[in-house]
Amino acid sequence: MVERTSKFLLIVAVSVCFMLILYQYVGPGLSLGSPSSRSYSEELDLFPTPDPHYVKKYYFPVRELERELAFDMKGEDVIVFLHIQKTGGTTFGRHLVQNVRLEVPCDCRPGQKKCTCYRPNRRETWLFSRFSTGWSCGLHADWTELTNCVPGVLDRRESAAAKTPR
DSSP: OHHHHHHHHHHHHHHHHHHHHHHHHGGGGEEEEEEEESSSHTTTOSOOOOOOOOOOOOOOOOHTTTTOOOOOOTOOOEEEOOOTTTTHHHHHHHHHTTSSSOSOOOOOOTTTTTEEHHHHHSSOBSSSSSHHHHHHHTOOOHHEEEEEEEHHHHHHHHHHHSOOOO
C-alpha cells in the first residue's frame, strides 16, 4: 500500500511540475486575459520612460534608412561585405556568391571556399567578401580595418590581373 501511495504522489508531483513548466513557457504567449484593462503588450513594457543616462550614440534618420542606391556592376562600384560573427553572415555571404542571379555568375569550384566574381565586361571583382577574396584584410576584420584595407587590396588585385603572362 505504501508503494502505491508513493507512486501516486510521485505522479502527482511530476504532473504539477510539468504543468508549471508548461504554464511558464506557453502561458505568456497565450491571450488568457488580464485582470486589468491593459493589454498584455502594455504590461511587457519594461522601460516605459526613457533612461536619462542613456545617450543615443547613433541616429539614423528615416530618409537615410529608406534611400535607394544604384549599383553599377559594369562600372567601378564594389560591394564590400562586412562579415560579423554569429549573425548569419556566413550564410548570407555564401548566398551572395552562389544564389544571386547575375549576368555573369560567380564561378564557384567544388572543394574550394572562394569563388571568383568578375564583372560582365572585364576580369575585375565586384564583390569584396570572405567568399570572393578570402580573408584579405585579416580574420573577422571590422569596419575600420576594412575601410583602411580594401582600396589597397583591390588595387593590388587589379594591377596583378592587368599583367599578362608572357
